[in-house]
Amino acid sequence: MCAAVNFDISVWGGMSVDQSLLLEMYRRMGLVRQFDEAVQKLFNSGRIPGSAHLSIGQEGEVVGACMALREDDYMVGNHRSHGHPIGKGAGVNALMAEILGKSTGVNQGKGGSMHLADFSVGSLGESSIVGSGLPVAVGAALGSQMQGNDRVTLCFFGDGASNQGYFHEAMNMAALWKLPVVFLCENNGYGVTTPNNRAAALEDISARAAGYGTPSSIVDGQQCLEVYDAVTEAVERARRGDGPTLVEAKTYRYHHHSEGPLYDNMTYRSDEELAAWKLRDPLLLFREQLADSVAVADLDRMDEQVKQDIAAALEFAEQSPLPEPEEAYTHLYRTPVVVIEGELSNG
Amino acid sequence: MANITFLEAVAQAQREEMARDESVFLMGEDVSGNVYGSSGGLLDEFGPQRVLDTPICESGFTGVAIGAAMVGMRPIVDYTIASFMYLATDQLVSMAAKSSYMYGGQTHIPAVFRAAMFYNGGIAAQHSDRNYSMYMNVPGLKVVVPSNPYDAKGLLKTAIRDEDPVLIFEDGNLWGQKGEIPDEEYLLPFGQANICHAGSDVTIVAIAARVGESIKAAEALAKEGISAEVIDPRTLVPLDTATILESVAKTGRLLVVDQGHRTCGAAGEIAAMVAEKGFWNLQAPIKRLTAPDMQIPFSSALERGFYPDAAMIALAARELIEE
Structure with missing residues (x-):
């Protein structure tokens, strides 16, 4: 399903591409959207402890980039990454259970919303320390290079993370060692409430790639296929051993930085700006593109399937047991240590 | 039995483990140049990828070690001076120590972080840290403090084979100290005084x-x-x-x-x-x-x-x- 099929949008008319791949993209974008909508409802009803960072509006770049990967490739997310494991192929049941802190969650209730990870599909985890996933992704790519396999690592990070030292250190090492990594900047325009033009001297994050001799491109993050194309090219380059690429996807989050009342009366962005972006909703745009070659009834059927999958995930999560309190003391270490009066875990 | 220095014992442990397991590799600033004496001969024996010189970017290359460990490698990170670990402390605390736990045991970080403590030598406030206690306060890390060449070798070999992140604080005042090392292989267990x-x-x-x-x-x-x-x-x-x-x-x-x-x-x-x-x-x-x-x-x-x-x-x- 994730075979590297390179889309050329200029010639694409529904004839020259794998339709099952397109439908799978549509399905995953729908799952990402509806997953976050369900999380929002859970949060508003007080069911989710802590915080929730939704990526509604960013599904095009999330799924477009992930679908350019092979199943055995790696992906590193960030604090706003409920959808990234879904894009990489993870099942939604264990992700939803994790959001509710259940024992059947991907992390058995130990990670939650900001740290979803499904290593079984190459999702190497999401770090909620902004920027810290960048060098980790470079390290996974170094591991692949040293092991002599041809796996590629895709690293998602935001415009805010690009101002961390991590970004520059990671870009430098990846370029220096020609590592098979693709840096995908999800430029949604804001770091919490600070617009990018008040945080960075240059408008385009991609311009920084030149400083590391690394090719880069800017894509419309609301156009799933445009992202898919650019990342596919970057993945092929990485797999050939020609090193990293930086792809900057211009996108937008419809919600504030995180859920809850904290941002209710914030005026850092206008209603008009939000409305303008919603006119270019990635799911609507993709559906319009697909309508040329896929029957509307098929798309509706897919929407219904996604709805049922999310409902089933909610049901699974709700019905799953909470972890036993003693589970708080497992998984700290893999190699058992001497346990003296319960001071140390040997999880 | 051989009478060798603390630093030679460290070098022996690294060489033996790198020869035993090809997923073990050494990384850090100037490691191929053997500036301090713990990596002599390793470049010739194992090549530049497994004796990996890094740019001066402790936070970044620590993250690289953690990512490599996540996909099956076993890095040994050489910070040389323990004070430089502060640059890497976000990665050590937020990633190395927490990944196994936070991801519910889906992954673990088998990485060794070596740091030398130089003090009592006139190198002033920013180079004289003896900072092991800071990392004792971080669940998920293991903290090792060898006091002689025999222990340095046996504990480092155990650290390399351990599946968790291990911080080894080497006392720079002991680097030149000599001690008896058996000819046969040995490892020393953690948690045994x-x-x-x-x-x-x-x-x-x-x-x-x-x-x-x-x-x-x-x-x-x-x-x-x-x-x-x-x-x-x-x-x-x-x-x-x-x-x-x-x-x-x-x-x-x-x-x-x-x-x-x-x-x-x-x-x-x-x-x-x-x-x-x-x-x-x-x-x-x-x-x-x-x-x-x-x-x-x-x-x-x-x-x-x-x-x-x-x-x-x-x-x-x-x-x-x-x-």
């Missing part, structure tokens, strides 16, 4: 280079008829509390000797543990000898006296006996 000098009047728990000073003190005290037991915990996480408590049960007196700062230090943790679990065996208040809560000055005229030496340790032990 070493009773370096047996005694019955007072227990002295000492860390890294303070172990040698404490043994000297115990030998001097023996001539006065005072029998001191010197315990080297070898690893601070996990800590062999049983050996320390058994010794205190026998002696009734505890002196903890630590070159780290006093507040929230390793000595304080060991003292608190004995106060909680061995209180009724104590015949005198617990005593700590540490560096003062003061930055490290440059001039040797100022730095002298900052770290407990044999004379200071013997004096403190005598005071304990007289309590």
